[in-house]
Amino acid sequence: MGKPVIFEGDMKTHADALYHKNAFNLLASDMIAFNRSLPDVRPQQCKSLFYPEVLPTTSVIIIFHNEAFSALLRTVHSVINRSPRHLLKEIILVDDASTQEHLKVKLDDYISRHFHSSARVRIERLPTRSGLIRARIHGALNAIGDILTFLDSHCEVNVGWLEPLLAVIDKDRRNVVTPTIDVIDDNDLAYKGSDQLPQVGSFGWTMAFRWTAIQTMDLEEAKRNPTLPIRSPTMAGGLFSIDKGYFMELGMYDPGFQIWGAENIELSFKTWMCGGSLYTMACSHVGHIFRKFAPYTGMGSYFHRNNKRLIEVWLGDARAFYYKLHPDVMRIDAGDIQDQINLRKKLDCKSFDWYLDNVFPESPWPRKGSIFGFVSKSTFRFEFIEYSLAE
Structure with a gap:
């Protein structure tokens, strides 16, 4: 039932030595069954709900790069067992050029042996x-389901996770939905969920x-x-469902974004x-290993470049405040954004x-006329800025 794996002595030393490979306890992950049971942490009201038999179908898209074999397969097994x-x-499964054997x-052999008849799983x-970002776009373009459901490669979906997401989109195809994201502890792989109301993005x-707390x-x-x-x-961006056609209409992710960073805020x-509308569902729970660092090399961080594109396209006059705090970002060359500005006009987006x-x-x-400042060790200084958020 999602219990922790505790090591002592030499086993703990060995587990600690492996931690850096995946930024979680690889030894514990390898000792846990691919199809382990999880506690049902949904609010009580969710457990008595019935959903329509006929709902849109979904393609579950999982991006991975040098992921732990056990974590990836536990993600896949949980989706099959609880959907x-x-x-x-x-x-x-979109393999972003993994190098590990x-x-x-x-992996090919495991998929062909275990999932040939139970579900369509392909790499x-x-x-x-x-x-x-581009790996997700690749997965979306090759999906055949009505709804795209994106998951990270170190998750475990819980009982009844899928129907609440699909049902909300079935009511309005412009609804984008995220599950409640529970914590899978990076040190002992314990599943930590709660039936309390979730936080929102x-x-x-x-x-x-x-x-942040619900408004x-x-x-x-x-x-x-x-x-x-x-x-x-907003949404965290790793786990969500969206109508495939609507995702295409929105232009998917900004194709000028590189690698990762800001894509979740942009789509929000x-x-x-x-x-459209963006929701979180308390009746849908998915566990996720929150890593303290990225265990990959050679990719760098493109957060500021992507942020520059985000700011220029979506913030309008409010970008003056952002650049006041982050002047270095203003000097970044973010490439041509005219296509994104045209898309915004075409979709008649609000400000x-x-x-x-x-x-x-x-x-x-x-807002306009706000006062902002900062506290230093020796001074307390306020600066008054006035600008219009209207576009």
Whole structure:
């Protein structure tokens, strides 16, 4: 039931020595069954819900690069074991040019032996390292399900995880939905979930994703009925479902983004500003190993370049505040963004000002006439800036 794996003595020393390979306890992962049981941590009201028999099908897309064999296969097994067969169209494993031997012939053989009859599981191998964003685009373009469901390669989906996501999209194809993301401990692989209301996604002055409490305007309804979708200003980006056609209409991810970073905020903005909605479901739970560092080499971080594109396309006049705090980003060459500006106009997207007022009124982002400053060891200085968020 998702219990921890505890090592002592020489075994702990060995486990600690392996930790850096995947940024989690590889030895513990290898000792846990691919199909281990998990505690049902959904709110009680979720357990008595019935969903329509006929729902859209989904393609589950999992990107991996040099992932641990056990973690990857446990992700796949959990999806197959806990997804209604008639709703799971396929599982696409996109190999972003892995170099480790266990992800080549050994993985091919395992997939062909174990999943030939139970579900359609296939591997798409990219010839060169492309990064998370382009690997996901590749998976989306090759998917045949009605809905795209993206998962990271070190997850375990829980009981009843899929139907709540598909049902919300079935009501409106412009709904984008994330599960409640539970923690799988990186040290002992314990599954740590709760039946309490989840946090939702947000962002701060750096534009980096962060978790926050459900906003006041949504909290009472969520407490009254936790089975309903909960509005989320942004999403973490690793685990979500979206209608395939709608994903294409939104332009998928900005094709000018490189490797990883800011794609989750961009898709969140696109969804809300261009006519869609983004929700988190308390009735859908997926465990995820949150790593303390990226164990990969040679890719670098493209966060600031991607952020520059995000800021220029989606923030309008509010970008002046961002550049005030991050002047170095202003000097970055983010490439040609005209296609993204044209897409925004084509989709008749609303402004960032509208987004703050209607979607994220509790945002720390300042409005016109706001005062901001910082506290140093010797001074307390405020600076007054005035700018318009209107576009």
